[in-house]
Amino acid sequence: MTVAWIGLGAMGAPMAGRLATEHDTLVWNRTASVAAAHEREHESRAVDDLADVGEADVLFSCLPTTAEVADVVDRLVASLAPDTVWVDCTSGDPAPSRTVAATLADGGIDYLDAPVSGGTDGAASGTLTIMVGGDQNVLEQVHPLLELLGDRIVHVGPTGAGHATKAINNMLLAANLWTAVEGLAALVRQGVPGATALEVINGSSGQSFATERIIAERVVTREFPVTFTLGLLAKDAGVAQSVLDDSEIPAPALRALGELIRATRNELGPDVDHSAVAQLVERWADVEIS
């Protein structure tokens, strides 16, 4: 089988590399030198002309937003064979992805949204969680390929459901992070060291991934290592707002928290680690959580 990978970013490159260990893998990137480098490091084949990926049986995209996916689809759709499957690993937006899926369906091509979580480590080791939206039969077709990428492949619902799940998951991370930092800032003011407060909370009912991993490992240590940027968290929060728009449910808390994340991104810039959300609350509160 020939597969193709579009978008060789921090996540896409190692994921395409894993496919290349077992399959003939074409790789394309907007900046051609990145694809050439990928070919040298992995057993992939770099293509210069986007149209050349059209020969693949299964295409993967892993791009910054759904806007770039839609653009690439528009350029390729006419030249793709019916029964091609398009697997979109982008952390995308459900509503425009449904439009992308409809465009592809007109050409007889199946679309799955399949965003991932697990970070660059998970991408390199093939241990990602993959949340798949779309037709279950199509998922079964490409399941062996996805098994090279992740060890937890969950069919979450119809087209767009994968993107929605990823966006809400990341919005909950943002929400849990923000609210925990507010609470910890108050505790520091009451004389409770941040690390001590976390020791209790992480063994109790206030625990979250945000308190146990992000705040304990990145905030209290004052390290804020840049592995997942605030800009990307804010983008995901923006997609979550779109999901809320589309769902028409009242969500006062997530709405307000999404906007606070946006404000934080604007105050601190997009390039810091997402854990730096803590720094804005700390500045407001004039305390350091440590």
Added chain:
Amino acid sequence: MTVAWIGLGAMGAPMAGRLATEHDTLVWNRTASVAAAHEREHESRAVDDLADVGEADVLFSCLPTTAEVADVVDRLVASLAPDTVWVDCTSGDPAPSRTVAATLADGGIDYLDAPVSGGTDGAASGTLTIMVGGDQNVLEQVHPLLELLGDRIVHVGPTGAGHATKAINNMLLAANLWTAVEGLAALVRQGVPGATALEVINGSSGQSFATERIIAERVVTREFPVTFTLGLLAKDAGVAQSVLDDSEIPAPALRALGELIRATRNELGPDVDHSAVAQLVERWADVEIS
């Protein structure tokens, strides 16, 4: 050593029972028959007259709120021997507890706030987490007693710090619960079953005790078993508001969430399980998370 226990509620009764296995334990309850029953079930000694607990070396209180603790302290303080230690396991309020501590200090009596988490199971098995505020030397004095009650005894800071930590922990539970339910309601609308969404989130960065235990075990199952009432969660959220007041830090998200919990308590009544918070969001959203 003689110890005394004031307040034999759902948590206090088993905790006093554990002390009684190793120490001469006086027990008092506002309703005297409850103390008499405790004496029959455990090796404790029921006292009818509150003043009789004054002979104990260490007094424990475990009452609904700090108002009741202050009342009991006022009635007893004049008759207590200097060097008595008062350990307050109430889920109390830091600021008035500092007043209680000052009242006791005038009589030469030490005060520790020592609220617990871990539920009635943890109380019965002596595996609670105990968050202690006050003087570290005093804590060391009573540490052997606390070891009968819990297996995780954390000195979190000065007087009131234990109460503050408990309140913020429970407020974070409430916050994580509310925001997760908003997000899950949106996902259900996008065609993602609640249980499927949780499967992904609980293995990813949006995870929290609220998603993994409360929503997965109580909401998705539609069981809402009453083990910790919404009334108590709202009370703790109210204490958290006091902590925020006292800390003078800006906390827009926890403030708004605290008020939504209060509104939920008023809409659904105090006697349902705290997981019923989900039911108000579900009603607003006209979906069921299952």
Added chain:
Amino acid sequence: MTVAWIGLGAMGAPMAGRLATEHDTLVWNRTASVAAAHEREHESRAVDDLADVGEADVLFSCLPTTAEVADVVDRLVASLAPDTVWVDCTSGDPAPSRTVAATLADGGIDYLDAPVSGGTDGAASGTLTIMVGGDQNVLEQVHPLLELLGDRIVHVGPTGAGHATKAINNMLLAANLWTAVEGLAALVRQGVPGATALEVINGSSGQSFATERIIAERVVTREFPVTFTLGLLAKDAGVAQSVLDDSEIPAPALRALGELIRATRNELGPDVDHSAVAQLVERWADVEIS
């Protein structure tokens, strides 16, 4: 000049009636009998077939949402003469309205968004405020017609700016209403009668149209007369959310308030007066503002 009016609702009917006093006015409504009745009451000419409005020099639309406008435009655009002007008085949504404008522009037709405020009284007397988005020269062309409808015609910006201004204005009404009711509920609890509190606030810096007109006239009197429904206010709040999405500014307060309005609509139903927003807060607070 021949004008046409599409949509004879509570606002559209009297507005079309005013145009008919000076111009040959075609009127069309989805339910044909409404147009026929309009012809009998005013000097308008009812048309059964939507296509017949195509002969007008200027077309007005006044429909529930931009979705209906887009639909009508799609049905008519091919048959309209270039240089026709389309004036859309719908309380519409800026982003899809820009798509509508582009569709019309392809046919050489100019589009103005021109939502109004001032209620049915203002519509009948021609004293509306009209907020116009689009080309200033086009506005000048139709200015004499608009003068029959309103006495305050403000060119607010490019296409969509009229809709945006209307939506934000109404969102501010909703926000001012909700926050005032929270504050008044607290004052009632402090022993201040609602009417007394309003007497002070309306002469002081907390004053708003919401306190001076809506709460004083509709809430404190317990009348809640249905003149502008909660359903419509919630719809406008939804458009405001779209404007916020599109503007990409952080707006935590309006976001949260928009969702509380949505929740209120879901709790109380769409058909009560918008002033009934007070009733949800009163229910939560267990007080009556009177």
Added chain:
Amino acid sequence: MTVAWIGLGAMGAPMAGRLATEHDTLVWNRTASVAAAHEREHESRAVDDLADVGEADVLFSCLPTTAEVADVVDRLVASLAPDTVWVDCTSGDPAPSRTVAATLADGGIDYLDAPVSGGTDGAASGTLTIMVGGDQNVLEQVHPLLELLGDRIVHVGPTGAGHATKAINNMLLAANLWTAVEGLAALVRQGVPGATALEVINGSSGQSFATERIIAERVVTREFPVTFTLGLLAKDAGVAQSVLDDSEIPAPALRALGELIRATRNELGPDVDHSAVAQLVERWADVEIS
């Protein structure tokens, strides 16, 4: 009659000056030179020793917060004659004011809380609004004095009700200001100039004192004249939070807005004009409302 005035700040000084036009008026200020200067400018009598104000029949206080009032009351109460009336014009806090009133009542002294609105202009011209909490008969006793200070004297309720009304009024100003700035920032992004948007909103249902006076006169002009500081607005918002605490009603919006005002004060400092609230939202949104 002899009256006394304690606290000669920006409001207190002109108010005491007006009393001095008709009554023997003792004035005291923490910094004695301020009282001496007042004596030179008005027909008042400066006293150096606080105890000397005790000879007055009616005492007025106008201090930064209720903490200072409580302190002054504690120093004076033993030396005041029964039937003295204490009128507290401080923008104070209801709950501790009730304690102050109880302390005075033990000495046979009546207490009215009587905060004012209308600014320094109103203070100089005697055209303030005065919101009075306490016994109506006591109010009648001092009504002639209050008529020298204000032209709108409203008995709002029992002790503390005046303070509560003032705090909620100012919190509504803050809320209306913040939400309007969010909305205007979005409109500017949509191409609507701030002044144009205000022209519409101020003639429509979104109008408030905040939009009509504060934003139109201070923000759009970029003047931000310092007449009422952000520090004072944040203090009043803090009192409003206390009123909400005390009232036990769910108020998610005012809670969140109060915290945003607190954050703004911490970000911009207390000494800028309260209209500078707009500057934080503008910074987050990267727009200027003008």
